[in-house]
Amino acid sequence: MNRRLFYSFSLALLSLFLPMTAAADPELPPWTEKAITKDVDIETLAKSGLDPIPVLQPLGEELFSAKFTTLDGAGRPDATGAIVPTKVRRRGHQSFQRLAGPDANACSSCHNEPVIGGSGAFTANVFVSEGFESADFDTLDPQFSNERNTNAIQGAGLIELLAREMTADLRSQRKELLAKARASGQTETANLETKGVSFGSLSAHADGTLDVSKLDGIDDDLTLRPFSQKGVFTSLRQFTVNAMNAHHGVQPNERFGPQWTGSNDFDDDGFQSEMSQGQISALVAWQATLPAPTIKQDLPDIWQDAANNGETLFSDVGCASCHVPSLPLDSLIFHDPGPFDTAGTLRQSDIETPLALDLGTLDWVKDLPRDDQGRVLVPLYGDLKRHKIADAANETLGNELLAQRFVARDVFITSELWGIGSTAPYGHRGDLTTLNEVILAHGGEATASQKAYSSLDETGRQSIIAFLRSLEIAQ
């Protein structure tokens, strides 16, 4: 039985015992300007035994591309874009505003290069701040916001799975260390490493207290947060909930609903319950199943030869120490909600059964290489770790004034380079137009590699560019 036929058969079976048969909303005319017109009951879906991917993917894509309207609850006159529900001090005069937001009609308004879900040009930059309480008075001044370029989402499902496994592994190491310290009655120290990436060291005292001062590149709670330029968001779900409010003023119930705000209409736009957990799940599923970037095929010989040489040089000069070519992934089951989200993002404890998306059923995942243990090697060219990337000698990438979510202004998560050939411009502000420029902008912990790159001859540098340009998001 082929896949499509299997799903048709399964859905037909399901409809026999599920009370839900509504396929379209009869109250809406065909010309409706509402963009959010469908929902999914994820509890029922999870229990049904059906593959949730084909159920959620189409709705997720529809929502990702939808230009939300006031008929959907778009706009947030009384709420800020802050992650924690926050009221504005005074209402702004305009419903859209590029600084305080809402700043986008659709997700795809920015995530659209070279395809939907991809990155954005400088035109599509956003302003990151939790301090906007007054759109009229908070300004572009960098003391109030950081300007960021739009990231590509392709392959994000695998990234989140890697992060989850690394978080679980690091926490397991912490648990063992605490038990060891309690048993020995003395301070114990361990180097933390997972999937070959070091995250510094941790010391546990006999009384169960921890010294986290030597941790490196990860938050003190040992949650690896892989998303955003900064690496401060745990999951696609958490980011999606944030983004729906911040960019569109569409407020997901799981964070802005009455149990956390006392209101079904926190932004006071007259529209209640603007986005359900099922709709967020659909958006998450679509993003999590977006095919990972690939390597350009059928390159002309001159490019292929340069790229081959560049890949070697990329490693030789030290780029690959952070831009690790691949990390091994044990499981391809993407649970939604995930295991490490906290209140305000739907948690596994909030529902009976989480959805289980088997990414291994996707053709593009089947094509990924595996190691001798059968683990998928995710070719991300990253280490999911944060690094100091600027210093006084090279402050190009240290151009922000605000720390974000406890992460210093000059520290960012290693950009995954898969797809980099399709995602110009570069740098977290998107203000570097060439790969050469962004490589030369590396300072801080990347200074040695940058200098090694700089000391290559022109052919060597061009080879690395050729290699990077071969990493693409397929169209």
Place this chain on the structure above:
Amino acid sequence: MNSLVLGISCLALATTIINPAFANGEDQTVSLAPTPKFVEEAKLAGIDHTYDGAWEYFVGGGTAIFDCNGDRRPDLFLAGGKNPAKLYRNISPTGGALKFDIAETSLTGKSLSKVLGAYPLDFDNDDILDLAILRLGQNLLLKGNGDCTFDMANRALGFDGGREWTTAFSATFEEGSDYPTLAFGNYVDRSKPGSPWGTCHDNFLFRPEVSSDGKVSYPDPTGLSPGYCSLSILFTDWNRSGEPSLRVSNDRHYYRGGEEQLWALPPGKPPRAYRKTDGWQHLKIWGMGIASIDLDVDGYPEYALTSMGDTKIQKLDDDADETVPVYQDIAFDLGLTAHRPYAGDDLKPSTGWHSEFQDVNNDGLWDLFIAKGNVEAMPDFAAFDPDNLLLGQWDGKFTEVGKTAGISLDKRGRGAGLADFNSDGLLDLVVVNRAKPVSLFRNVGQGSAEDPKPIGNWLAVDVRQPGLPNSRAVGAKISVKTGNRTVVKDIQVGAGHASGQLGFFHFGVGVAERANVRIKWPDGDWSHSYRVFANSHVIIDRGSEAARFWYPE
């Protein structure tokens, strides 16, 4: 479109069904804030204890919640009245069912008899918690040894425990003092002619004296006269002056011409009661228990005063200033009067005792617990009088959820305390009942006893001053900021009804994943901002660069 994808009008219908409170406007009976479930499991947890005795024990019945053995888990000292007091050691598995065993205190039977209440504090600055024991007769200062054993310290400290019927306690570190000032609140003087009517005993203030060789003693108590049969006292910085005053809540049942009291305590000078000419308003209640929290974070704490009938919530009036303590009662406005039982058929006024502001659902809003119960068999007051759990709502009001939360037992509550006994981030509840076994409720959040589930995010903060006097920073203020919102809690010893606690201070932080914590130290200095992650236990040592994390796992 497949059958699992629904049209949006179906979603709207579902929303209407889920939230009836919105469909018909305001419904005061429905809490929009999530209601936690409490499961009573005292017996299963190994706690078998009853506070009982003759009329002297109609009041009292306190508990001290503190870590007696250095494992950072809160242990339980329970007053017994005519029964011996007991100390239970907390052996609850993290996140699991509550479990306690009896700790050997090394104290004689006499020390543990006739106990009405207890408060933990560190009176000798060794960073090990000690106990002040309130008794019918000699009060005790017990020096903790760190292993749940104690040494009687009365003689070493030159402390005369007196012979009064002691029902209240508070302690503070006055400016310039390395040792705590102790206040004991007393009830009826049974030896006076005409007792019990109009024969309230004076309260006493013990200020430390340090000899030239550095030895501390408490030789000469100062009488806080007149006493009006106090059942709860609290050192509190009501006017942001940095100088604590002593608030005294009194039982009008026995006093004549008495009232609620507030004493100024200028350092090195005798205490002085605020009078009408100072703006202090005459208020007569059956004062049973004080709870204090700064609800509107204006620096001036609000006070809940339990009584027979309605609970008072006092907030500084517009006419007040930093020298004029004029208060208005905002209990009705906030839905906090809790003046009669919310369950059962008995509509008579209820009788409130211990009260405590905490966040039981971790939504970032303060909730108020009130222990309730008829004094004994007073016919004009409700016989079935369940404890209150009033959940803070986002509109600033409170909603009663005692019944749905599962705490509405037919017992006469007295002292109580909310603490996270199994370190799962949800505050559990212990209630000392008169003449019935102690109730111990495990907070299972949105789940069940078998499958507890979290509600909001939380933070537990322990604050220390290593190497300094006042190791537990009594008088400090903890400020927790999430987003643009700040909540504060004072570190205090006192209040409640004969019950106190020290250890981790609990904060619900709702949907925030991170928080900035600052400490206003007892001397008024502010710490820098400590950046901590939610859902964790953190320890903030004065002068430290970063907070320490504690993991119970």
